[in-house]
Amino acid sequence: MKDLKFLNKYFWKYKYRFGLGIFFIIISTYFQILPGQLIRNALNLVVDNITMFKMFEGLNLQTSFEDIIKSSIVLYGFMILGVALLRGFFLFLVRQTIIIMSRHVEYDMKNDIYEHYQQLPTSFFKMNSTGDLMARISEDVSRVRMYIGPAVMYGISLIVLFGMLIPYMFSINTTLTLYALSPLPILSVAIYFVNNQVNKRSEEIQRQLSKLSTFTQEAFSGIRVIKSFSREKNSVENFEQESNEYKDRSLKLTFVQAMFFPLIVGLIGVSTILTIYVGGMEVIEGTLSFGNIAEFVIYVNLLTWPVASLGWVTSIMQRAAASQKRINEFLNVKNDILSEKNLTNDIEGSVEFKNVSLKYDDSGINALKNISFSLESGKSLAIIGTTGSGKSTIANLIMRLYDASEGEIAIDGTNIKDYQVQHIRNQMGYVPQDVFLFSDSIKNNIAFSDNSLPMEKIIEASKVADLHHNIEHFKEGYDTVLGERGITLSGGQKQRLSIARAIIKNPKILILDDALSAVDTKTEHNILSQLSKIMENRTSIIISHRVSSAQLADTILVLKNGEIIEEGTHNSLIDKQGAYHKLYQKQIKKGDMDD
């Protein structure tokens, strides 16, 4: 439960709303208790007057007693109605304050968590699954809200009701109070257990439901694969199996839920019978009036739901505490990609690696071992090598998505860690290996770094990326909206859009991570020659599997198993007759360079 302490800051933030909510609870509870007393008075009045009515049988006075009874009942009826309306009004205000407070806290929490996520390093996102990240910002926050809103509301109502009603009941009759209340603790404990079962089973259903939706989602996204392998029947069978599991779990839940109301109603019945029996005895002894019995029956009914909700509130609090613990786990993760000096000077673009090694903490892989090279500003560097040799890792380090485990990276002779992180990233253009496009227009996807960029700049960037002529063919041009993950574009078009997005920033350093793998060599040459024009006086790093991309660069690094095995210009490496030369020969034979 100590995890819930984290929420105190939110209660403090909304203290006035919360305080007002408690005040409205007190007033509405008073109006909740009042009808019991009115009914007692009404009943006592009727009982007394009926006795008198009978005594004056046959006399004119009898009619006046009849009138008194009738008018008193009408009067009490209106009073009870008025009190019920007032209670309803204050209950409305209770919800308007406390439940609304909980919605505000939910909103704040979601924003706080999302903002925190945005600050966390890439390694955090590698280590935790997207589903887990989403669950904490949605399901867990919702559970915490259930505590801040309904649970707190019912909890406080219960305390106020007990505080006001129990002493009052004892003041009327101790024995009757003790008997009337005796089944209530059993009710509370029973509800607690039933509710835990309900929660357990609901969670199982929830898990099954998410399995079912993941299955369906995958089946729809992979429909082409399913059809081409003629697996439709198998897919239907699998769906039926998952769906059946979901149905069975739902039936189990319905069984437990079905016990909920009989349990409450049964225990209320026991309380009522005890009240009437013990109360009746007291009436016979003359220590209580008939009205008191009626009043007690009402009080017992009033107490039932709050007492039942005690079990419910406890289990909500337990679930909220578990959720808050999970949320706190993520909120306590600190971003270790920080800068102490926070330099914000513009850079020229020279890059130097001094004995850099990197071990990825999550996989334990030594991706780079003792890498040293230097690249003057305005020059181009190609990095070529087998898969998994560490090429993208070099890009990750230059973008400061990760920090080197050993060694130092300098930009313009200054340690990269001294620059303010966003500032240094803003001066770089990065085209990642796996292109990600947002479900937005082409225009907004290209101008992602700054949505105030003018249209001319967007067109200019897409011309350099050799994409403009493609976009012109779309009916909606630059306003064409891309579907989920840009499904309307071909692989090569996506890559070129990603290049346009990177160069529109006019970066001092441009990093293309296998960004031309999905385009043919002719387009590759077009793009590279266009790029070399705009990258004059800017630094470019081209990561590729293809010699055709690498050969245009001023320097080429050949990587193998995280180490540099060759370094030089295209011609010097060809003369060397080493690994680069071998790759060149192989790719020429494959006809990759024919265009």
Ligand SMILES: Nc1ncnc2c1ncn2[C@@H]1O[C@H](COP(=O)(O)OP(=O)(O)OP(=O)(O)O)[C@@H](O)[C@H]1O
């Ligand atoms: N974020 C990461 N967390 C853990 N391990 C990683 C991560 N990124 C890469 N690796 C591992 O580090 C090694 C180098 O990967 P890297 O992506 O740098 O290779 P690459 O040369 O770019 O390969 P490819 O040409 O296939 O893209 C690989 O063994 C890979 O499994």
